[in-house]
Amino acid sequence: MVMAASFFDQFNVVRIIGGIITNSSIMMLILLAVVLIGSCSYKLIPTRLQSIQEIVYTHFLGLVKDSTANKGTQYFTLIITLFVFIAGLNLFGLFPYVFTPTAHIIVTFGLSLSILMAVTILGITRFRWNFASMMMPSGAPLLLAPLLVIIETISYISRAISLGVRLAANLSAGHLLFAILASFGFAMISNGMLVLSLGPILVMVFITLLEIAVALIQAYVFCLLTAIYINDTLNLH
Numbered sequence: 005m006v007m008a009a010s011f012f013d014q015f016n017v018v019r020i021i022g023g024i025i026t027n028s029s030i031m032m033l034i035l036l037a038v039v040l041i042g043s044c045s046y047k048l049i050p051t052r053l054q055s056i057q058e059i060v061y062t063h064f065l066g067l068v069k070d071s072t073a074n075k076g077t078q079y080f081t082l083i084i085t086l087f088v089f090i091a092g093l094n095l096f097g098l099f100p101y102v103f104t105p106t107a108h109i110i111v112t113f114g115l116s117l118s119i120l121m122a123v124t125i126l127g128i129t130r131f132r133w134n135f136a137s138m139m140m141p142s143g144a145p146l147l148l149a150p151l152l153v154i155i156e157t158i159s160y161i162s163r164a165i166s167l168g169v170r171l172a173a174n175l176s177a178g179h180l181l182f183a184i185l186a187s188f189g190f191a192m193i194s195n196g197m198l199v200l201s202l203g204p205i206l207v208m209v210f211i212t213l214l215e216i217a218v219a220l221i222q223a224y225v226f227c228l229l230t231a232i233y234i235n236d237t238l239n240l241h
C-alpha cells in the first residue's frame with residue numbers, strides 16, 4: 005500500500021537552508037536558543053520554571069555523586085547536558101509537524117558510541133593494563149576465563165549499541181504509533197464515522213500523556229546508564 009510508507013515520512017531529514025541546515029539541525033539550534041535565553045534570565049529568588057530547573061540540577065548532581073561514590077562530580081556537566089539535550093529534543097518532538105532528532109539512530113548511536121569510547125580511553129589512562137580486569141569477573145574459576153572474557157567483552161561493546169538503540173527505537177515506535185492512530189482517526193472522519201473516530205482520538209490523548217513521560221524517562225535512563233559506565237572507569241571492581 006502507498007499509505008504504509010507515509011508513516012515513515014515524519015522521519016525524513018530535509019535540507020532547508022543551503023546544503024547544511026536541515027530540519028534536524030534546526031531543532032538542535034532551537035533547543036540551544038531556548039537554553040541560552042532561559043539561562044540569561046536567572047533570578048536570585050527563583051521563578052517557578054527556575055525552581056524546577058534547580059530541582060532537576062540538584063537531583064542529577066546527587067545521582068552523579070551517588071553512582072560514582074563521590075569521585076565523578078566533574079562529570080556532572082556532561083550528564084546534565086546530555087539530559088537537557090535528549091529530554092529537550094524528545095519533548096519538542098511531541099509537537100505536531102516537528103522533527104525529532106533523537107528518533108534517529110545516527111544521533112543517539114553517535115552519542116552512545118562517543119560515550120563508550122571516552123569511557124574506555126578514561127579507564128585505560130587511569131588504570132593502564134588493570135582496566136582489562138573489567139573483562140574478567142573476580143572469583144570466577146580460571147577454567148572458565150576464556151569464555152567469560154569473550155562474553156564480558158561482547159557485553160561491554162554492546163553497551164554502546166543498546167544505549168543508543170533503546171532511545172531511538174522507543175521514540176520512533178512512539179511516533180509511528182501516533183501516525184498510525186492519527187491516520188486511523190482521519191480515515192474514520194473522512195468516511196463520516198464521526199462518533200467512531202472518538203475511539204482512536206481518545207487513545208491518542210492517553211498515548212500523548214504516556215509519551216510525555218516516556219520522553220523524560222528515556223532521557224533519564226540514558227543519563228543514569230552513562231553515569232554508571234563512567235563509574236566503571238573510576239572504581240575498578
Ligand SMILES: *[C@@H]1O[C@H](CO)[C@@H](O)[C@H](O)[C@H]1NC(C)=O
Binds near residue numbers: 174177218222
Ligand atoms: C518506550 O519505553 C517505555 C519504558 O521506558 C515503555 O513503557 C513504552 O511502552 C515504550 N514505547 C513504545 C512505543 O514501545
